[in-house]
Amino acid sequence: MLNNVSKLFAVSAKNISGSRSIVSKSFDLGFLNKTPKTQITTLPNGIRVATEQSFGETASVGVWVDSGSVYENDKNNGVAHFLEHMIFKGTPTRPSPHAIESEVENMGGSLNAFTSREHSAYYMKVLKDNVPNAVDILSDIFQNSKFDSKLIEDERQTIISENNYVQSKEDEVIFDQLHAAAFQGSPLGRTILGPVENIKSISRDQILEFVSKNYTGDRLVVSAAGAVDHDALVKQVAEKFANIKAAPASQESPRAQITNDFVGSEIRVRDDSLPLVHFAVAVKGLSWDHPDYFVLELIQNMIGNWNRSISAGKNLSSNLGEIVATEGLAESFSTFFTCYKDTGLFGHYGVCQPETVDDLIAEMLKEWQRIASSVKNSEVERAKDKLIATTLMQYDGTSKICEGIGRQLLTLGRRLTPSETYLRISEITPADVKRVATSLLRDVSPAVTAIGPTGNFPEYNFVRGWTYWNRL
Amino acid sequence: MLSRGLAKGIRYYTTSTFQETPRVVESSTLANGLKVVSMTGGYSGPAVSLGLYIKSGSRNECHNSAGVNQVLKNLVFQSNSKKLYLEVQREIETMGSTAFTQASRDSLLISTQTLPVTSQFMLQHLANVTKPTLPYHEVRDSAAVVADESEAYNHDIYTTLFDSLHQAAFRGKTLGRPLVAPRCNISNLTQEAVTEFADKAYTPSNMVLVSVGVNHKELVEEAGKLDFGRTKSSAALTSEPAKYIGGESIKYNAGNSHVILGFEGAAHSNVRDVAALSVLQNILGAGCAKLAPGNGVTSRLNQIVTNNPSVVSAEAFNLTYGDAGLFGVYFETESNVAKVLSLLTSEIVAASNVSGQELEKAKTITRSHIFEQTETRSNALEFIGKQAVYQVENILTPSQFAQEVAKVTAEDVKRVAKKMTSSKPTLVVSGDNSEVPTLESLQSALKL
Structure with a gap:
């Protein structure tokens, strides 16, 4: 624990909407290296x-x-x-x-x-x-x-x-x-x-x-x-493991080429006997090893998740969460970011009453455009602190660590150290956030899927249209 | 924002400075009565856990205040005398905290995680949350959330069944008070009732501050500068020792039958018996259709599930509290409650006579579970925090408790089994209640 920092923290704590970062005020980042090599x-x-x-x-x-x-x-x-x-x-x-x-x-x-x-x-x-x-x-x-x-x-x-x-x-x-x-x-x-x-x-x-x-x-x-x-x-x-062969005898590529890595499209299965609509709206994300990986993860964290039972209620920092909570638009929603070797998915999964589904999707895509065009510096700084902490907290228990090593070696060919994670997240600027959000989330054809009472589910062209603002 | 200079600076941190250290538990009591317990050493990752136990729960409620603790649980991260609801939420969220609260029969746990550089800030928050202002609208909204939670719990057979088990075992008193706020009492959970309970519960001497990964001396020093609790002095909460009585709760329900057969277990402080009962729990194990190795595939209860297609699942449990405990088996079956109960009683008799390889296996599994469960920061925090809440004299590290397990002998298992079956059992049935054996016949089948 650090001494003499309470005053600094108290200052930044009063200024919640300010752009001061809590973590970056620290003097000693040596704890990042108290991790086994x-x-x-x-x-x-x-x-x-x-x-x-x-x-x-x-x-x-x-x-x-x-x-x-x-x-x-x-x-x-x-x-x-x-x-x-x-x-x-x-x-x-x-x-x-x-x-x-x-x-x-x-x-x-x-x-x-x-x-x-x-x-x-x-x-x-x-x-x-x-x-x-x-x-x-x-x-x-x-x-x-x-x-x-x-x-x-x-x-x-x-x-x-x-x-x-x-x-x-x-x-x-x-x-x-x-x-x-x-x-x-x-x-x-x-x-x-x-x-x-x-x-x-x-x-x-x-x-x-x-x-x-x-x-x-x-x-x-x-x-x-x-x-x-x-x-x-x-x-x-x-x-x-001596009997494991180095590589297969045949020279053909072990996996089929990903011919079309993302297709804007829609599948909806209408079932009016279900009480709630379940849906996903997604766009092409990033692969595991993309240099902007942490920027998109930051955006994912900023947009956030919400469900009825979270203790923050209407007071959570997620702008979308606040809208959904105060307007009563959903039972729950989450923001997902799934990576693959050469592509990825980014989007929302939502569960809601049939009559609010159009408003909910409109608000979701509006939030994408807000982040791409006018995200606040303070939001970015706060989200960075949060992402640094939640990412470093993944080093917890041997199972999670063993899994992290295995996954990162397969996807990145190396292991991310806490220092690298810290560094890469802390170097993200609001301009990076706008750049990545603009390139991935603006004026794109999303993939949309839904099941349940989808009678009020917006038509594909509406959803497509919500991915841009003419006024920009 | 982080200065570029600092960012460059950390590029030089390339080598690991991690060193092997044993896990150590230290505890101190501050002048205001607040107990501070911390575990350091071992490897707990680049983050730390900080938590606060308030040593009162549903057992300290009275007839009209049933559910108050659950309302307080939901009010923890709301307005306090230092910060508003919105500030508390956003600041804790920014520290990346996976903060949660948990209301139990005898405690309210506030558990947080943070990076070492923000631990002092989190500590201030923990001190602040012990001074909730409990405004009318927050209590009202929280009671509404509790009503929803109770509704959800009422549909959760596992929670309802275990609540019935406690009510029957302790005959409605102390640990037998409802853990889930009864829906019929929500209207009594007013601002006055909540404030009255909080005034008595939120005193420094009724709290334990727990940490994993924070230097004990520094924690004690920092905690000493902070003000914990709502009032300086106040009347204490009503509290009486728990007394196991035993009994039954039998209800008709459609569909599969869910049954718990419970017995008087051991109090947390009785380390020797708790260790022996944990071994007995793993001799019985658990069973259901699809189990991966390590969850009881080769256990006795899984044999029952495998050999009797109508049995859906079975699981032994060992619950410990400060002054009492409950041991038993929960199972779900499609039919034949009486037959499954008779299989179970003979299995308990057989399990109490286990020795040799099967005993060694159960001891190894028990030790392994202790280490695995305490590997993560928040579980380690609960492991030492619980002991402090239960006033255990010497708080054991996971290794020390594992050593107690290693000492368990066949005689110990036999002794605790005999002790628990000598008192009246507790039987809870929800489902087909037409062929349930009497407690007397169950007890006579359990002559050890």
């Missing part, structure tokens, strides 16, 4: 091993794979996710799902996985002495899974019920529809689970082919955080 080693077969050793009693260790549904085609769409289910079902030395489960639970650990459009991740959390066992299990399921045909048949029903569950969630449906509309004709437009016909037909051969094409050394990152020793882990990964 990231050690990265690349093995001969291309696997990158990255660790942040923070000691303690537990460790998170995981394998992050540059592979998800974008690496599929129409015929095998869903195989990446199916594979994620099947990889836990047994190897020659751990012959059944139960063998893996009891080994993990006997050591008090946990094991889980997820598949997204561009990534698959398999991660474990264990007590510090069990890190070698965790690496052994992960390497075994990666290289020696049996993919037993009978178990594949059994798993179809589980995945179909997972699909039914996803189909019953309005937000999941909206985002799947949004990808289908915005990225039509490209692999990003497909769903992660795949169509039911594929879930019913995906074969053992298709799974094996997908693994051999995609689970190669150049696309794997083994990341770990907590009670891990980098050198010991490197040695063990080199030994245990």
